[in-house]
Amino acid sequence: MQNFYLPDSWICLLANLKSLNRLFLSTALIFLAATASAQIGTGTVAGRVQDVSGKPVRYISVAVKGTNIGTTTDEGGSFTLSVVPAGEQRLVISGVNHEKVEQEIYVEPGRTYAVTVTAREKVNSLQQVEITGRKETDYRNEVSYLATKTATPLKDVPQAVSYVTKEVLDDQGAYRLGEAVKNISGVNQFSGYQDYVVRGFRTSSGSSFLVNGLRTQGWFWTQPLTVNLERVEVIKGPASALFANSNPGGTINRVTKKPLDESRKAINFSLGSFNTLRVAADFTGPMNEEKTLLYRLNLGYENAETFRDLQTNKTFVIAPSFSFLPNDRTSVNFDLVYTQNNTRLDRGQPIFGATAGTPLTSTPISTSLSQVSDYMKVDELFSTLSINRKLTDKISVSASYMKFAAFEDLFEHRTSNRYATVVDTESEEFKALDAGTPFGRGASFLVTDPTQMEMQVFDRRRHAYTDNLTSYLTYEGNTGALRHQVLVGADYIQNMQPVGGATRIARNYRTADGRTVTVDRLTKNDLVNAQPVPNVPFVNLANPQPAIASPENYVYTSQSYAPTKYYTYGFYVQDQIKYGPLQVLLGLRQEFYRDVTAYKTAEEETVEQEKLLPRIGAVYSLTDNVNFYATYTEGFQPQSAGTLQNPNVGGPFDPLNSNMVEAGAKTEWFNDMLTLNVAAYQIEQNNILVNANAPDNPDLLRQRGQERARGVEVDVYGNPLPNLSITANYAYNRTEITQDQEGDPLGLEGRIKENAPLNQAGIWARYDIPNGFLKGLGIGLGSNYVSERNTFATYRKGADGKELGLTLPAYTIFDAAIYYRVDKFRISANFNNLTDETHWVGGYDFVRLYPGTPRNYLVSVGYTF
Missing domain, CATH: 2.60.40.1120 (Carboxypeptidase-like, regulatory domain)
Structure with missing residues (x-):
């Protein structure tokens, strides 16, 4: 073995540093001993x-x-x-x-x-109202408070409840509610607003939307942001037995994020197409060592243009939430959500012509009728206080109160829902008309110019308030072999638009003396260059020229909004009975609806409508993973007070009544990691008001209408493989008018309702590579299909039953995403509408269509800490 010698200079140095060497050696030995002791211990x-x-x-x-x-x-x-x-x-x-x-x-x-x-599940799991947050981070949700007002596993609910979790929204980059509902079976957009179709029935009214199970009543022009949402869920069919007057197709509920008892913090920045900039932040955790006080703060900001001309979104959301859990019997939660929207009101894409066969692409899908100086400012603020108290081992009381406020400041140029009217100067009837004689209705020389839109201007300020109060008592006990969960409660809902709302409108045509009248009341003396002069200039669809409008040049008519108020209250009882593998739900609600007309005036009057609403359902557990269910429930929507009080319409009329029969199966697979639900249903809505076609009374109505939806839905959620997440849905739905006015020339019986597709389907899947040099990489793929839909401009005419008018074509959209996570950073890129398919998500008629977004991208960087 070769000897090793230190150089002489090193030996001298070591000798001179002998004392220091000993100190270093002693320290090293102590450190090694401590480390070894720590590892061994x-x-x-x-x-x-x-x-x-x-x-x-x-x-x-x-x-x-x-x-x-x-x-x-x-x-x-x-x-x-x-x-x-x-x-x-x-x-x-x-x-x-x-x-x-x-x-x-x-x-x-x-x-x-x-x-x-x-670990045993708590018998009365903390609350009957949702107080603390959901800790899961996957595509599944196992418990809902929506369908029974108690924390009930979804598989034990005898009614279809579909949902989309925040994880899906994050993976898809879905920032608004309209981008979320495409993941829910049987739900599609009616227009570009907060305006959807559930099982064929439109859900634009405030009674169709809930936040944490409580009703909101804002303006439906803007879609809510999702940055503060835990999930979006839809209870399918009438939900009046739980939530008073409701839409027959279903009710959409937004569940806000609640505090967690563990610290989580995340911030995310996004950039993308149409000059999009987004920021989102989510902070949650305990505020004390005992974890009896929890907090959550969600922030969201968006500054973006869109593919639509002059349409922009500047939105800000701040949403703090606090939970107080002083002991295992008491829980309190307080939510506050403030949203500020600064945008323009998009009234949709108009197209050339008003006849069958007009191509939807006759104008670019970007065509908007807004002007540069238009604006819409909408602020919404709601706060919720929820309390749950366990009085005994068997009895709990719960109460929730929400105050919702909405404010609108609007100035817009919009279509008058018709094309420009011009004069055919070569008409013999026109030539023979006296200069001072009004044209009159039906004049043959008044013709439509399908290349120009007649316009009007709205300048509006208004605000509204909604109050919700729900309280109930829950009792859990046994009667022999029967296990009961009995719920007894009462609700009160009030909506009011107080004094202070007003609008001014510029529309119609100018007379020679500066007044405005409808075109049929013009005379030759009012024409300029032999043509009518619009109060608001026409828009040439062949060459729209957005400009800074001159509202001072318009002639307005002004009016104040009469203050309005309605309130509804109900008392209900519900019993969830369990006997072996069989569970039965029995519910009954008595509802009292009151509409106050001429509110706060000498003519104030209250219009009363009432309804008794039953609900019955059963669930049978064939195995631990397979449940079959069936249900029957009823719903109602009150007729408007204005209709009921009009002496010319022929009332009084009963409320719109609806009922649903539904049956299905709820199953779990792959060790309960994948949920597959199937539902088949029939929904009927009756007492729809239709015109009586009385020659001597054009206002006369008759309550004969009926609409019916029949369909099948399939929903899939979960993780069939450890690194694969999936959500998928399919719906076949036929919603048609089954009873119509006798002798109606349009022959509407058998016609499919507007914006109600026969078929729709969607899938989104994400796979994360678990190991290897690509570990941390994830891939997302998805697709959505919607079949063709009728519009209001579609009708059936003739013995051959041929559909004429305007039909929106079917479309299939493909999306993709790629994700990469390293340490606490996540980088993602979403690519939507990969094939750049031109499509329309909804629409009313020829002058108001809502095209879908063309190909676009969104790149995001997130950090958790």
């Missing part, structure tokens, strides 16, 4: 948390008592704790919906201790 704890049936308990906290060592279980209920001090330790398992468990363990140095812990 610690071990690892690995295990699984399951419920009493052996199913994994996901996302529950696991900690070593007396230390800051802790984690949460993964999707399979597994966990690992490293560097646990050796010796006897106490493992603590705790979660919002499960009873706290402490288990003794013994950790041997340098070894792994394996443990399986059983």
